[in-house]
């Protein structure tokens with residue numbers, strides 16, 4: 001069964017709620033997998049390895065996420081901390097892919 005704000009509000013049993021949480025986590029991982037696939041593409045597109053880390057873009061992504069979290073009514077500092085870790089992990093992953101693609 002698909003989930004929504006309304007369907008979650010109607011749940012009365014913890015077992016059903018936990019099934020929903022497990023499904024959401026599965027969907028979040030699938031989305032994160034796609035985000036990491038974007039890092040594969042970025043590693044392919046960026047001709048200079050020094051372009052992998054882009055502090056200006058990192059600040060932009062963090063600002064976007066803070067605004068989205070604020071609009072969604074979820075904790076902004078925590079989301080910012082999660083994305084800080086996500087972007088740093090993405091940079092490490094992208095650097096690794098950059099080397100792999102070029103056999104260096």
Ligand SMILES: O=C(O)C(=O)C[C@]1(C(=O)O)C=C[C@@H](O)C=C1
Nearest residue numbers: 042052053054057058061087090
């Ligand atoms: O936008 C890019 O250039 C990316 O490689 C993506 C990304 C990100 O995780 O969003 C990762 C590394 C850069 O420092 C900036 C942003």
